[in-house]
Amino acid sequence: DAGVTQSPTHLIKTRGQQVTLRCSPKSGHDTVSWYQQALGQGPQFIFQYYEEEERQRGNFPDRFSGHQFPNYSSELNVNALLLGDSALYLCASSPGLAGSYEQYFGPGTRLTVT
Amino acid sequence: AQTVTQSQPEMSVQEAETVTLSCTYDTSESDYYLFWYKQPPSRQMILVIRQEAYKQQNATENRFSVNFQKAAKSFSLKISDSQLGDAAMYFCAYRSMYSGGGADGLTFGKGTHLIIQP
Numbered sequence: 001d002a003g004v005t006q007s008p009t010h011l012i013k014t015r016g017q018q019v020t021l022r023c024s025p026k027s028g029h030d031t032v033s034w035y036q037q038a039l040g041q042g043p044q045f046i047f048q049y050y051e052e053e054e055r056q057r058g059n060f061p062d063r064f065s066g067h068q069f070p071n072y073s074s075e076l077n078v079n080a081l082l083l084g085d086s087a088l089y090l091c092a093s094s095p096g097l098a099g100s101y102e103q104y105f106g107p108g109t110r111l112t113v114t
Numbered sequence: 115a116q117t118v119t120q121s122q123p124e125m126s127v128q129e130a131e132t133v134t135l136s137c138t139y140d141t142s143e144s145d146y147y148l149f150w151y152k153q154p155p156s157r158q159m160i161l162v163i164r165q166e167a168y169k170q171q172n173a174t175e176n177r178f179s180v181n182f183q184k185a186a187k188s189f190s191l192k193i194s195d196s197q198l199g200d201a202a203m204y205f206c207a208y209r210s211m212y213s214g215g216g217a218d219g220l221t222f223g224k225g226t227h228l229i230i231q232p
Contacts, residue, residue: 099146
């Protein structure tokens, strides 16, 4: 049983460009959350998707957008990249929206903006 | 908004000894969940232990246990018989209970880097 997978592993982009990160949830999970982890910091919640809709959002600008597909996989899009967007982006899946459900994390995508 | 504070950027312990990692949090909610996650150099975040705020009994998972003090808003992690494989970043995290629209994401502290001395 595959866990949460993310692609690509690493990515280098130039300031002002756009990027798309991908996540496949653990089998049986229908809820996907995205987090940004800057170097030396704890992860910060970006948003959460369920039934192909954004359900909750953290304190991130609308340059950060997402999508969830019918197979529950998800994309994170970031437009007009800034140097400060350089971070590890983590995807987590769970079997529902309730806070009691454990979130299973993927290995992350390391984004470097130059 | 909830906040989570980990005041120990780095801790070191001898193999086979016991270490305690500290965590405090701030919230106005009465029902919530607390977690300790481990992030080794491989970057994959792994759940170590969880505590429901409505449970008075402290959670235990093998060598890992917590000291949950709800009134003090304190949630420390004790690792007994430390092993080399325990070396990692440890994050304390908070999550609200389901609120109709869906629970918020996890709120993490800044982490504690745990070093195991052989």
